[in-house]
Amino acid sequence: MTPATFTFLTGIVRARSGGVIGADQGYMLETRLTPLLKRENLPSLDALAERLKQPRTEALAQDMTELLTTNESSFFRDGKPFEHLRGLIPKLHAARPPGQKIRIWSAACSTGQEAYSISILLAELAEADPGLKTRPFEIFGTDITTAVLDRARAGVFTQFEVQRGLPIRTLMKRFTQEEGRWRIKPELSAICRFEKLNLLGDLRGLGRFDVIFCRNVLIYFDVPTKARVLEQIAALMTPDAALYLGAAETAIGVTRALVPLPGERAVYGPATGQEPGRLRA
Structure with missing residues (x-):
């Protein structure tokens, strides 16, 4: 070459x-x-x-x-974002009118482990708080690669994949085994949908989101591209939304459209917003 x-x-x-x-x-x-x-x-x-x-x-x-696109994922990857989300969802629920859908976007979702991890977390929260059972949720997964999206839609994972991040009790409760592979249960996949999307395109038609995961994507972009993508994402966030980046990623010095949440690493809110989970009166 x-x-x-x-x-x-x-x-x-x-x-x-x-x-x-x-x-x-x-x-x-x-x-x-x-x-x-x-x-x-x-x-x-x-x-x-x-x-x-x-x-x-x-x-x-x-x-x-x-x-040539890197597709790496695992269930509950890095842990910390999901710990924060576990505390955020009840706040978003309390701040929203009854019946209003809470929308969550898993950008660069790869084979779907991140989206399904969020779905599992929501199921656990609803079991602990029956009030959450009446709250509609949507988890929207997007990626640029057709093959990984096909796998995400199927919701079927190998033994190696489920061993990465899933406790055995969670695996047995949330999946069914089929010929040596594991399929996410229908009640968890029902709130997830996956579509092909390029983050470099026009994102305005996606609507507004209360939670956005865009992790371990920016590391492959130059600074102007990072800024362009983050500014588009910020424009889609509700005033009290949270954006989760990868542990090695930052919006600081890249764009002023996002502000870091106090005491949190790689978690951001829109610069014109307020504390996640608390809407203005």
């Missing part, structure tokens, strides 16, 4: 997904794109670049981008 090919291919990925692939990551192109080269009967990445310069290669460019 020539330097020109590397620049061209990674430029496509950056334009389509925002992901920045460093000059020291050429190996990633070699390993992840090998199946694509075989499928297209192309001898090299240089040949792939030449093919992509031809007309009507939109689908091929998208396939390449999806193969």
